[in-house]
Amino acid sequence: MTKVGRSYKQSDVDESWDAIVIGSGLGGLASAALLANMGKRVLVLERHYVIGGFTHTFKRKGYEWDVGVHYVGEVHRERSVLGQLFNHITDSELKWEGMGEVYDRIIFGEHEYPFRTGVKQFKAGLREHFPDAADGRAIDEYVDAVFAASKAARSFYAEKALSGVTGFLAAPFMRRAYLAHTRKTTWEVLRGITDNTKLIGVLTGQYGDYGLPPKRSAFAMHASVAKHYFFGGNYPIGGSARFAETIAPKIEAGGGMLLTNAPVDEIVVEAGEAVGVKLDDGRVLRAGLVISNAGALNTYGRLLPAEARARVGFSAALDRIEPSASHLSLYIGLNKTAAELELPKANYWIYPDEYDHDLNVERFTKDESAPLPVTYISFPAAKDPDFERRHPGKSTIEIITLAPWERFARWEQQPWKKRGEDYEARKAALSERLLDQLYRFEPQTREAVAYHELSTPLSTKHFTAYQHGEIYGLSHDPGRFEAKFLRPRSPVDKLYLTGQDVVTAGIGAALFSGYLTVSAITGRNIVMEALAETGMA
Ligand SMILES: Cc1cc2nc3c(=O)[nH]c(=O)nc-3n(C[C@H](O)[C@H](O)[C@H](O)COP(=O)(O)OP(=O)(O)OC[C@H]3O[C@@H](n4cnc5c(N)ncnc54)[C@H](O)[C@@H]3O)c2cc1C
Structure with missing residues (x-):
């Protein structure tokens, strides 16, 4: 570095x-x-x-x-x-390394749905789990809707660079097509395509990439993330x-x-x-x-x-x-390499048995002991072919979940690293929950975990000045695009x-x-x- x-x-x-x-x-x-x-x-x-x-x-x-x-x-x-x-x-x-055939693994309870690289492969991967003809048609229609929204984005964003009379006159025309996709929630669009709520849960399995579950996010935002990864993921x-x-x-x-x-x-x-x-x-x-x-x-x-x-x-x-959601991130150090531990390149998105993301978020927001609404696990050491040269014999993993700012606000006035025993105890308990998720899917890592440290929304605020420790700046709900x-x-x-x-x-x-x-x-x-x-x- x-x-x-x-x-x-x-x-x-x-x-x-x-x-x-x-x-x-x-x-x-x-x-x-x-x-x-x-x-x-x-x-x-x-x-x-x-x-x-x-x-x-x-x-x-x-x-x-x-x-x-x-x-x-x-x-x-x-x-x-x-x-x-x-x-x-x-x-x-800047050079990139591809993540291979699968970039995201969406998991509900015991069921895993891979998001495969390439539109054809993406659709085929989902059809294996949703073999009904009606679901197949819904998957096609969904992919078309994602492409249509992404296409309309270009002139919407180009308008933002304009000013003066030209900008004023052009704005309604340049914004209109995209607004048709921003004004509906992700849920509204998907519910218009299918009534299979399991399929909707899976298709929105990357909602953590923009921080808002389907009933609250603008479809346009969902579409831009989904399309962004259709052809695979890469790591610097x-x-x-x-x-x-x-x-x-x-x-x-x-x-x-x-x-x-x-x-x-x-x-x-x-x-x-x-x-x-x-x-x-x-x-x-x-x-x-x-x-x-x-x-x-x-x-x-x-x-x-x-x-x-x-x-x-x-x-x-x-x-x-609104500011976007805030998050916890567990940074884990392991005393074995990614190859030794056979760590995957693909990210995990782990959900409770319940396919309704909004409900899962609501339950966890009300009660911290409810199942984690989403657990995202990323394996940078497996994605980066240069990692081992820089850190021989080691690897790292990151685990992220959502965490309401309000739950941590009471420690806001305490200085970084000196927020007291109750804060540390809270962090330790949450860290254990996140580690349990890792051990469920990659049990071989248990013996190799040598260090871990949890960042909270307070850490995010401390280091970036986003005032509510928000993960993605402003929230990506329909109102933002207005x-x-x-x-x-x-x-x-x-x-x-x-x-x-x-x-x-x-x-x-x-x-x-x-x-x-x-x-x-x-x-x-x-x-x-x-x-x-x-x-x-
Ligand atoms: C946990 C997490 C995971 C993510 N994963 C991905 C991913 O896999 N793929 C992806 O595409 N995107 C991802 N993102 C999103 C992506 O990282 C951000 O959207 C992007 O980096 C934001 O860039 P930015 O230019 O808005 O600046 P920011 O990165 O937000 O930086 C703003 C900077 O301004 C500084 N600053 C603020 N106030 C002041 C001040 N008063 N004086 C001086 N400096 C100040 C802050 O300290 C900060 O360094 C992720 C984000 C997070 C938080």
Whole structure:
């Protein structure tokens, strides 16, 4: 792992920049690198001690874990826009490893349903479990609906880069087709296709990828995730730290800098224009442009000074969009390799016997002793062919489940690592429940577990500043897609947003947000320019 950036306190930092980016998530890094390509000196300020946002990795006791990257779709396909954009932003330095024939294993009680790579194989895999002709037709219809929604997404997101009269006139036409898919819940669309609730439970078995069960999520969001993985999953070779490692050199080559331990307290606004940022030590750094990758709620609700905030016309509408769910993540270190333990590449999605995800979530939200509504298990050491070179004799596993923020809020004021015995006891009990799920399916790992550590929504808040420890920024319910203000250009001149709240959660979406933001800033179609450079357009 190459160290990216340096600590603010140990750096000599110029007072004035072409652009300042708040936050070093993938959207922030991509925006900074694209501006650097255009000759701009860009300063990236990250509050955490590592660059990368949810793509950062961390180490304990010789083990290494990624945080927010378990698989990425599409990048391996020859004519994939996403693959080409990654080649463009990393100068083809980022390489991917495919996950093979099966990317997700959906498990209800004793029944397992594999999601196979390739649309034909995906359908055939499901038909083995749902052999009825009516179910077969429903699977076909479902796949068609997923493709139709994904196709309509293009102009919806392209509109976000437009502004002025053109944008105003084009918006209704560019948004309309997609809104037909965002305004229905996943449940409504699937229930319109089939009344087989088991099939619906299985088809929505990746709902954890966007954090909302079928009755609450927008179908468009479900469709974008499902389609993203239809052709298989991939993992960045060398781990998720490779995103920052391969993008940062572009920023630095343009005279830019990436600083850690550099929390921004406020966006400085003068005469209605963003002119820089104030750091938490009171120092003001100035820039011709400010780009916030800190999320819409943080940017508009916390970083803008009160006077500028009061002039933002959509504060009430923003307040109505919920933050996404929060989560627990158990980071496990094992003293044997992935090969020795025969760890799979495919992810597990483990559910109770009950196929109704909404009901499972509701039960667990009311009562922590109810069955875990979802347990996701990922095996980065098996996915990454470079893992063993970096960590000989070892492997790691991550287990994730949902966890209501309210359950942890009472420890919010206690400092990290010093939240007291009752907090630690709660964590220990939850860790055991998650480990039990692992041992149920991969019992050979029991003897090899040498270390584990649980992150809670408080950890997520501590490291990322998402105020409710949310996993995916704003919630992906139908209301979110109505919010036209979730776009790069803000009502404050020279202030732009980037990252998952501008598009949606996901590595692909976060990268795309960087291209969208720089398109909005320059008035150029940076996606098309990038594709032309890579020879695809
Ligand atoms: C557990 C988990 C698993 C995931 N798995 C996958 C997956 O397998 N595949 C996939 O495609 N996607 C996955 N995602 C989603 C994906 O990681 C995110 O959607 C994406 O990385 C978000 O990028 P972003 O650009 O919005 O920035 P973020 O990663 O959200 O980063 C924002 C950065 O801003 C910084 N910041 C905030 N406030 C300030 C401030 N005031 N001053 C300075 N810095 C600040 C934060 O510290 C943070 O580093 C996962 C996410 C999580 C949490």
